[in-house]
Amino acid sequence: MTDTLLSVKNLTLNIPTGSGTLHAVRGIDFDLKRGETLSIVGESGSGKSLTSLAVMGLLGKSIKRQADEMRFDNVDLQTANRRVMRDLRGNRIAMIFQEPMTSLNPAYTIGDQLTETLLLHRKVSKSVARARAIELLEKVGITAAESRLSQYPHQLSGGLRQRVMIALALMCEPDLLIADEPTTALDVTIQAQILRLLVDLTREMNMAMILITHDLGVVARVADKVAVMYAGELVETGPAAEVFATPSHPYTRGLLRCIPQPGKTERGAPLGTIPGIVPSLIGEVSGCVFRTRCPHARPECRADIPLRGDASHEFKCIHPDGALSEEGEAA
Amino acid sequence: MLPFILKRLGLALLVAFTVSFISFSLLFLSGDPAAALAGETASGEDIEAIRRVYGFDRPMLVQYGEWLFSAIRGDFGESYYFKLPVASLIAERLQVTMLLGVCGITFALLTAVPLGVAAAIRPNSLIDRVALFLSVAGQAMPSFWFGLILIVVFAIQLGLLPPSGAATWRHFIMPTIVLGYYAMPAIMRLTRAGMLDVLNSDFIRTARAKGAGEGRVLFKHALRNAIIPVVSLAAVQMGFMLGGSIVVESVFALHGAGFLAWESIARNDLPTVQALILVFSMFYIVFTFLADVLNAWLDPRMRSS
Amino acid sequence: MTDATDPLYQEVQGPTPRQMLKLRALGHKGLIFGLIVVGLLVVIAILAPILAPHDPYEQSLMNRMVPPVFLGGTWEHPLGTDHLGRDYLSRLIYGARVSLLIGAVAALISGVIGTAMGVAAGYFGGKVDAVVTFLINVRLAMPVVLVALAVVAILGGSLTVVVCVLGLLLWDRFAVVMRASTLQVSRRDYVAAAQVIGASTPRILLTEIMPNIFNNLIVVITLEMAHAILLEAALSFLGLGVQPPTPSWGLMVSEGKNMMLFEPWLVLIPGAVLFLLVLAINLMGDGLRDVTAPEGRS
Numbered sequence: 049m050t051d052t053l054l055s056v057k058n059l060t061l062n063i064p065t066g067s068g069t070l071h072a073v074r075g076i077d078f079d080l081k082r083g084e085t086l087s088i089v090g091e092s093g094s095g096k097s098l099t100s101l102a103v104m105g106l107l108g109k110s111i112k113r114q115a116d117e118m119r120f121d122n123v124d125l126q127t128a129n130r131r132v133m134r135d136l137r138g139n140r141i142a143m144i145f146q147e148p149m150t151s152l153n154p155a156y157t158i159g160d161q162l163t164e165t166l167l168l169h170r171k172v173s174k175s176v177a178r179a180r181a182i183e184l185l186e187k188v189g190i191t192a193a194e195s196r197l198s199q200y201p202h203q204l205s206g207g208l209r210q211r212v213m214i215a216l217a218l219m220c221e222p223d224l225l226i227a228d229e230p231t232t233a234l235d236v237t238i239q240a241q242i243l244r245l246l247v248d249l250t251r252e253m254n255m256a257m258i259l260i261t262h263d264l265g266v267v268a269r270v271a272d273k274v275a276v277m278y279a280g281e282l283v284e285t286g287p288a289a290e291v292f293a294t295p296s297h298p299y300t301r302g303l304l305r306c307i308p309q310p311g312k313t314e315r316g317a318p319l320g321t322i323p324g325i326v327p328s329l330i331g332e333v334s335g336c337v338f339r340t341r342c343p344h345a346r347p348e349c350r351a352d353i354p355l356r357g358d359a360s361h362e363f364k365c366i367h368p369d370g371a372l373s374e375e376g377e378a379a
Numbered sequence: 380m381l382p383f384i385l386k387r388l389g390l391a392l393l394v395a396f397t398v399s400f401i402s403f404s405l406l407f408l409s410g411d412p413a414a415a416l417a418g419e420t421a422s423g424e425d426i427e428a429i430r431r432v433y434g435f436d437r438p439m440l441v442q443y444g445e446w447l448f449s450a451i452r453g454d455f456g457e458s459y460y461f462k463l464p465v466a467s468l469i470a471e472r473l474q475v476t477m478l479l480g481v482c483g484i485t486f487a488l489l490t491a492v493p494l495g496v497a498a499a500i501r502p503n504s505l506i507d508r509v510a511l512f513l514s515v516a517g518q519a520m521p522s523f524w525f526g527l528i529l530i531v532v533f534a535i536q537l538g539l540l541p542p543s544g545a546a547t548w549r550h551f552i553m554p555t556i557v558l559g560y561y562a563m564p565a566i567m568r569l570t571r572a573g574m575l576d577v578l579n580s581d582f583i584r585t586a587r588a589k590g591a592g593e594g595r596v597l598f599k600h601a602l603r604n605a606i607i608p609v610v611s612l613a614a615v616q617m618g619f620m621l622g623g624s625i626v627v628e629s630v631f632a633l634h635g636a637g638f639l640a641w642e643s644i645a646r647n648d649l650p651t652v653q654a655l656i657l658v659f660s661m662f663y664i665v666f667t668f669l670a671d672v673l674n675a676w677l678d679p680r681m682r683s684s
Numbered sequence: 685m686t687d688a689t690d691p692l693y694q695e696v697q698g699p700t701p702r703q704m705l706k707l708r709a710l711g712h713k714g715l716i717f718g719l720i721v722v723g724l725l726v727v728i729a730i731l732a733p734i735l736a737p738h739d740p741y742e743q744s745l746m747n748r749m750v751p752p753v754f755l756g757g758t759w760e761h762p763l764g765t766d767h768l769g770r771d772y773l774s775r776l777i778y779g780a781r782v783s784l785l786i787g788a789v790a791a792l793i794s795g796v797i798g799t800a801m802g803v804a805a806g807y808f809g810g811k812v813d814a815v816v817t818f819l820i821n822v823r824l825a826m827p828v829v830l831v832a833l834a835v836v837a838i839l840g841g842s843l844t845v846v847v848c849v850l851g852l853l854l855w856d857r858f859a860v861v862m863r864a865s866t867l868q869v870s871r872r873d874y875v876a877a878a879q880v881i882g883a884s885t886p887r888i889l890l891t892e893i894m895p896n897i898f899n900n901l902i903v904v905i906t907l908e909m910a911h912a913i914l915l916e917a918a919l920s921f922l923g924l925g926v927q928p929p930t931p932s933w934g935l936m937v938s939e940g941k942n943m944m945l946f947e948p949w950l951v952l953i954p955g956a957v958l959f960l961l962v963l964a965i966n967l968m969g970d971g972l973r974d975v976t977a978p979e980g981r982s
Contacts (some may be wrong), residue, residue, distance in 0.1 A: 155607075405831065
């Protein structure tokens with residue numbers, strides 16, 4: 049079970065705007081094996097959601113997608129026609145969104161919406177689909193599952209709706225689950241439950257997952273691999289444990305300083321912030337994009353920087369050694 | 380949902396009651412009905428006699444109470460001009476108006492909804508521009524003028540359709556288009572705006588992520604939500620259209636309730652005018668009430684609350 | 685470390701809000717078209733005595749229904765003459781006065797009524813809101829054309845009566861829109877701040893609420909003006925609005941109707957001008973809405 053499920057090479061997304069082309073995502077590579085969890089981390093606007101929508105083939109018409117390779121199992125996602133993509137979506141690749149409050153159709157019952165996915169992709173009867181829906185609702189921890197089927201989304205709380213969304217995503221036992229900030233809109237106590245549920249389910253079903261989040265604390269607990277995105281580029285990628293132990297890009301280090309760590313962070317000490325603003329991505333973008341906020345920025349950073357590091361843990365920085373000047377970063 | 384309906388029904392009745400009072404007093408206070416009835420050549424004594432015969436000398440509230448009480452029982456008095464019971468006169472004429480209203484709203488919905496949906500699917504496309512042009516032109520079009528142009532082109536120049544009357548279904552084609560075009564712009568704009576809004580919503584993305592095809596996404600998931608406000612707008616427009624049918628009926632000489640209203644106003648036939656104002660108001664009130672109920676029933680969020 | 689020549693550091697200088705507004709306005713074709721046409725017609729209406737080639741009331745039974753130039757007439761009467769031999773162009777030009785005057789004054793009257801009701805309902809809420817909402821419902825339930833016709837018939841058709849009747853009937857949209865806008869604005873923090881520092885209610889309404897709902901008010905005024913012009917034309921067409929011999933476009937269509945079989949231009953010309961004016965006002969109103977509230981554009 050180590051074959052590659054999803055492989056993306058040099059993915060680029062451009063959005064034409066009135067004042068020039070917005071280079072939203074530039075040259076992203078990543079791959080994912082069956083059962084593996086990859087976490088894409090970055091702040092809002094870094095292009096992580098667009099990347100996941102690009103895999104789903106759900107980008108808006110105005111966004112131009114280019115890649116050297118985009119392959120899911122044996123399907124070339126770049127040349128796949130609409131039929132093939134439709135057969136993949138909801139069936140072999142499923143997705144959960146950030147906003148459980150608005151992601152379910154207010155006009156249909158939970159039951160209708162759950163069974164629709166299965167009925168679209170499998171030749172099964174309605175009663176089989178219903179049974180499957182009940183089974184999954186129970187699996188995601190919803191009590192009185194059968195009576196929930198006739199309820200409408202507005203009758204459920206946000207946490208319950210996100211559980212329904214997860215059940216919806218699992219209807220066809222997908223090989224890959226893309227979860228785009230699945231816990232961001234939820235209460236803190238519910239966040240942990242939903243995350244736990246996702247981890248358990250991926251293990252149980254040997255399902256690969258792309259977990260998109262801006263919360264590094266989440267990543268540490270669930271991901272096998274981490275990809276850190278900044279302003280449309282992958283700045284650091286590698287096994288989660290390694291990236292956390294030896295963060296090599298100043299941005300990753302900055303993000304890590306933003307999370308309080310029990311035992312390490314002093315009481316009352318200010319949490320880290322990353323000063324500066326994200327550069328505009330309209331027009332030509334070259335060199336290290338982080339140099340406008342990086343404490344170690346030098347003239348050399350204006351040249352394009354290749355990925356460095358070993359095959360598993362890579363990063364895009366010319367002076368990765370934290371030793372250079374840790375104190376300079378603590379600003 | 381029942382408490383909602385009852386509350387809404389109470390409001391509708393209160394509105395109807397107020398409208399009846401306003402329309403009654405409006406006509407009463409704005410002139411001397413006895414003098415108007417007697418005509419310009421009548422002497423003071425004649426007017427005085429008429430005032431007594433018709434009871435205009437009594438306090439207005441008494442007259443209103445009497446009128447309302449009879450009206451509730453379906454008795455609107457006798458037409459001054461036709462010397463017939465107003466109720467049966469209106470009932471007879473309403474058939475044409477109702478037919479025209481139903482044809483008009485059907486025409487409006489059949490053109491506005493597909494056009495609005497098509498425009499929303501491809502904003503700024505050719506079809507969107509055509510839809511926008513039609514709605515902007517429709518909102519500026521004087522319906523009496525539009526009607527006359529249709530008569531000039533289709534009845535006089537081409538000789539395809541009869542210019543006036545209500546004898547056959549062909550007589551209703553031009554009036555339907557004129558009345559329907561009056562309601563079309565608002566419905567089209569609401570459909571387009573609603574579809575655009577819904578198509579950008581998260582649950583549409585969910586539907587696509589499920590692997591639903593475009594047709595299914597558009598019609599099962601999007602239109603079902605976007606159509607809810609359109610239904611109530613259509614009902615409201617229907618109410619407006621019946622009230623506005625007076626212009627169309629006069630252009631095409633369709634002898635419906637609108638035409639009757641026009642004739643009665645010109646002839647100072649007060650009981651008929653009062654009754655017609657009340658009847659048209661009631662239509663509006665009933666249609667908006669039905670719209671609200673239908674809306675509540677279509678929207679699960681309101682149905683269950 | 686900061687390098688002024690580094691392109692990534694260059695801050696994008698955006699235009700100011702006022703410049704943005706100007707840019708959007710100039711780029712809005714409908715708004716520009718509407719402004720030009722309305723402006724032109726207003727100038728024509730004001731300069732009517734200078735521009736009109738003839739007295740609009742002067743009859744000439746010798747020159748009845750002279751066709752317009754483009755249908756074989758002469759430049760003596762560029763748009764021909766009507767059934768009483770009156771110069772059609774002059775009557776059209778004076779008709780612009782009637783339409784614009786009725787539209788503007790009726791919109792003003794209904795604007796004052798509707799705005800007062802809507803702002804009161806939106807700001808005070810509770811019982812005031814309930815009463816205003818009820819009155820709006822009552823008003824909407826009354827068939828406008830029918831009521832206006834009946835009242836004009838009783839009071840006698842004159843410019844003043846028509847203007848007042850329309851002004852008293854068309855306040856509903858003002859009330860609805862102003863109520864909603866006030867409701868929205870009065871929830872903002874700066875209104876709460878003014879209340880906290882003890883500003884009086886009239887002061888809050890005038891300095892905090894009104895300036896922020898003014899854009900919406902302008903939009904409704906233009907749209908209701910168009911509505912009033914259309915209604916006046918319809919009333920006059922039905923013979924129960926402005927009375928002859930006053931040159932009203934609706935009346936001209938009505939007078940031309942009898943000759944429609946032989947001289948369709950008698951109907952076409954005044955209707956087309958009416959259509960053009962209402963179209964221009966509507967485009968202006970829609971344009972103003974798009975330009976002042978770009979986020980609400982669909």
